[in-house]
Amino acid sequence: MDYFKKGEKFYITTPIYYPSNKLHLGNCYTTVICDAVARFNRNQGKDVFFLTGTDEHGQKVSEAAAKLGKTEMSYLNEIVEDTKTLWQLLNISYDKFIRTTDDYHVFGVQNIFKTLYQKGFIYKGEYKGLYCTPCESFWTESQLVDGKCPDCGREVKVQTEEAYFFKLSAFTDKLLQLYKTNPQFLQPESRVNEMVNNFLKPGLDDLCVSRTSVKWGVPVDFDPKHTVYVWIDALPNYITALGYFCNEQSELKRFWPANVHIIGKEIVRFHAIIWPAILMALDLPLPQRVFGHGWLLFGGDKLSKSKDSGAKDCIDPRVLVPRYSADAIRYILLREIPFGSDGNYTNEILLNRFNSDLVNNFGNLVSRTLSMLKKYFGSVIPEVKEDNLPSSEQLKVVVKEETDKVFKYMSDFDVSNSLKCIFNIFSQANKYIEQTEPWAIAKDEGKQQTLANVMRNLVETIRIGATLLQPFLPDCSQKVLECMSIEHVNFSQIDKFYLLENGQSLPPLPILFPRLDIQTELEALKN
Ligand code: MSP
16 A cells, blocks of 8 residues: 655645635535645645635626625625635645636636637627526526516516637537546546436537626626636636646646546536536646535535525534534534535534544543553553554554555545544544453553553554544644654654654643533524
8 A cells, every 4th residue: 555655746626616605614515625635645745736715706796795885806805804714714724725806817717718719619609598687687597586587586588698609519529538438537426427418418508608798707808898707717717826827837837637626516517527628628638536525414405605504603614613623623524424425414413423533532542541651651652562462453453454444535535434444443442442451451560561562552553543634633633643742744654553662751631622511512502
């Protein structure tokens, strides 16, 4: 097993978030997954670039700003500041934050648009849609409510406007070929069938990529009454952030193509069909993988910025993180939702897992090991000798097997199963304590070496578990590893069971996770 891959590059992206409202726990889900994957790859010695940002153009932003009596830019600056604070709160280790209003992005998009036009992949035509005159908005049939404008409830009428189109239809065969030759491109596998059967086999339509009715957007520089429409502004952020059209020798050369775009399932079509088509048209390599994760559901519904659920205080990460720690919120997001599927979130689930996994399993293992080490060996790590206990052997086998599984799962970005494996290591260590009963061995003068072996095995197991845990729960694992004098965490020696120094001192730590009274917490969170 290759645990360490020094020097390999790894480029990972989140979607860029719409600042149509403050971000919610569902948005945190995407970002926290990417952060865990980015940190894991950094610990493997890779040269990682982790990109996130905001998707700032479009009618909705203008409307949200106008409602508050603000300019678009002052509205956006506030949401971006709140988003960056949220990412800091959750310990998100991004390398770059792109805003689609950034100059280099606007310049890049204008040039991409122009290049595609010059190559004949963009042409001028007419967009026909259902238009609400008072709201100045186009709607699709499915967006209408009782056949009327979903915003103001008034009649809509069929209207045409001049628009540019991207020749998406020309890429149908090439995309079918992509899925045939590279089924790994889109994951989980179930989403491939959806793309192929629902979109590619029936044939793709050309895509409208400009509007004259939307003012808050990137102007088409050779025809400025048009603004670039939505996806052809948003998707290229993954390359403009690396310098496409501005400074191509730099990060673009080093990091493109992306190793993975991690996105929610509702935007898979854009990333798995439109984006590769744009890249093919630009003669650029395609990302290696697109991963479409499932949704965080609250009360059976997708959390969303446009619904009340997204704004509820009781599930606001800005409330939950200060109360329960970033690690606890990261844990529940990464662990509870089976990767690739939808999963329910409730505060009850959070609190129960907090007590059972973080307090009873990991926290308890660390605190009782360190206090036994203090009691029996004055907090000094003893040397291991002639360890013949079958339970010790079993512990080492579990540690090795679960470690290997974590690496295997993480190569598929499966954060939930990886965490399960790491906590299996902690459970096995707790079981080892029950099996060996160090407090009983301690009473037998002749068994001091056995006691030393047991304590040493526990400490090393905690070291390996905490090292594996670091990308997922960076704060608590860092505390444990720092107490072991490990400052630069990486996986270069993760396969060595005995690594700490004989005689090294390991002082007890303050409690990592205090036990919660679930009823009291639920009362406090009610809103
Ligand atoms: N701006 C586009 C993306 C452009 S990428 C070139 C967008 N933004 S979004 O703000 O609506 O969504 C961003 C991400 O948040 C998506 O990956 C989406 O799936 C995720 N989530 C939004 N609500 C979610 C849940 N309730 N659960 C999990 N993820 C969710 O789409």
